[in-house]
Amino acid sequence: MNAPQFLAALHELFDVSAGSIHKETVLQDIAGWSSMTFIGLIAMLDEDFGVRISPGTILRCHTVEDLMDEVTVELSSTKMAA
Template structure:
């Protein structure tokens, strides 16, 4: 879980301590389509999880994204 938060923090260019699993990632400064795409690619590359755009759009928090990685 800590590694996942570190990877998300790197994508958003924030310190890992600034985010948590309950953080609504779309509300973070800098979120946009390229950041969203980077999150999807990170999940696929690092966790082997192919998340569809529809699945991604249903996720609200960083924890929701992490859950997708844990399910598969």
């Protein structure tokens, strides 16, 4: 997973103009954050990155970068299991 790919997926999910989400962006401050986009985020992580991150873990992530770290950890543990 690379950062531009992850940021592009977030822009598409939240339907915001390019460049409005950065690694430092506070996750729950993204315009359009709601119970429905939260579900969309879980779907996106599953579909685009092949990881299932629990809602509790996502809520503990402060910034976009924190979430990217979680995805990286999950991806490496999946690889190790395989």
